[in-house]
Structure formats: C-alpha cells, structure tokens
Amino acid sequence: MKILFRTLVILTVFVALSGAMIMAVNASGANAPDFDGEPRFRPDGGEEFRPPEGGEFRPERGDGDRDGRIAPRWMFGLIKNVGVIAVLVTAIAWPRSLAKKRKKQAV
Amino acid sequence: MSTEIIKTTSSQTKTKLWLDVALFVAFLVTMDPHSSGLAIHEWLSLSVIAVMTIHLLLSWDWITEITRRFLGKLGSLNRTNYILNWLLFIDGTLIMVSGVMISEVALPYLGFELPLGFAWRRLHDMSANIGLLLLGVHTALHWNWIVNTFSKYLFQPVTRMFTSKTKKDASV
Helix, strand or coil, rough: HHHHHHHHHHHHHHHHHHHHHHHHHHHHHHCCCCCCCCCCCEEECCCCCCCCCCCCCCCCCCCCCCCCCCCHHHHHHHHHHHHHHHHHHHHHHHHHHHHHCCCCCCC | CCCCCCCCCCHHHHHHHHHHHHHHHHHHCCCCCHCCCCCHHHHHHHHHHHHHHHHHCHHHHHHHHHHHHCCCCCHHHHHHHHHHHHHHHHHHHHHHHHHHHHCCHHHHHHCCCCCCCCHHHHHHHHHHHHHHHHHHHHHCEEEEHHHHHHHHHHHHHHHHHHHHHHHHHHCC
16 A cells, blocks of 8 residues: 555656646747648658668668678667766766775774 | 665665666667667667656655755755756656657557657657766766675675585585
8 A cells, every 4th residue: 555655656746747848848839830730850760761662672780881890880879878877977986985985094 | 875864675675776777778778769679669668667666666765754854954965866866757757758759659559649749859869868967977876885785686695606616616
C-alpha cells in the first residue's frame, strides 16, 4: 500500500509536469503549423524513405563509411557521451577527493 | 546517494546499484537513436519510466527527509544533490514528453497519431543534451558511493572468490 501510494505520488508529479510543459509549448505558439497546415520542418526519418524510381536501394551500412573506415558509427556517439560524463566526473570528483585527502592529512 | 542521512540495507543498495547500471546503459543506448534504431530508442525510453520510478522509490526516504529539512539546517552537498535531482527529474520529464510528441514508432503502434512538431523536436534534442550534462554531474557527485558499492559488491567478492580458489588449490 505504501509503495503504491509513493508510486502514485511520483507519477502524479510526472503527469503534472508533463501537462505544464505541453501547455507552455502550446501557449507559446512555438509548435504552431505553417499557414498550409503542415509544419515546415521535416525531421530526419519523419518521412518514410523511398528510393528513386528505377533506382537501386542501398541500405546504409553500420560498419563503416564512404572513406572505408571500419569504426562503427555507434562507437563515435558512445565514446562522445561517455567522454562528456567522464570529463565531468574527473572535473568534479577528483578535486573533491583531493580536498578530502588534504583535510585528513591536516588532521 | 543517501549514506550520509539515511541508512539503507545491503539488498537495497545492491538493487540500487544494478538498477543504476541498467539506467546508465539504457541512457547511453537511447542517446544515439541513429545507431540503435528508432524502435529500440522509443520502447527503451518508455520502459525507463518504470525503472526510474523504482529508482525514486528506493531513494524515497532520502527524498522525504531532505524535502523536510531543505529550508532548515542542511549540508551543502545534500542541498546541491537535491536541487540537481529535481533538475534531472524535470529534464527527464521534458525528454519523455517531447519524445512522445514526436514518436514515430511507439505511439502509432499504440494507435495514437500526433501531428509533427518542430518545437518538440528541438526541445527533445536540447533536453537530451542537458540531460547528458546533468547525468555527468549526478554521477560525479555520487562517485564515492559508486566506487565503494562496486568495490563492496563486485570487486571484493570476485577477488575473494579467486583467492579462496588459489588457497584450495594450494592445500590440495
């Protein structure tokens, strides 16, 4: 019962925040479509890809690029994201642990 | 996270550790939808809501305690953590909401068709990038907990297993 109540509290806050965000975006008019009723921007993948008529469809390969490099594309994204987190951890956690060590030594 | 104020049981800490590892991996996978594919990106992100709820339930005592003491006497680290966690929650909600609004796989599969939204797409990208930074700071502030818990529940048992094995081999 206690867990159910707590779950409900978390989900209620989540839904309330979501509602506020939707209202804010709609009220700002940032999401309004163009005069012809269609949003101007088409996100990548927003429209199904169709190969040109008579053209050959060659699916994108995940294991390399046009230059023949074999590093998978996902690796770059992963390294970038882990790198950002690693930099932040080093920048924040390292000075903190150094300060703690100095404090201990001083005592 | 809560070792300074709330004492958690060993099983709770273990659950929290593996849950956090799962959340971290899920975040990294969902951060790159071009590689994972849109279907995995969307369904995994939606399932993160459930995992996130369990994560918050496991930290419930810490959340209520700090909420109660926030305006009173409270250490700067706990205060910073509390504010950062709220920012992470708000940003996570924005990622979810904007993701749902631009969904191309999960929502159509469930029978919902929403008009394409330029603003939601931009908000989704922006909140995901902010989320990465907030997650980095969140990880950094809990780094001691991560190192200690990994050491206690993963590295030490594995080391013990190997040392006991070599002792057994030596005695034979």
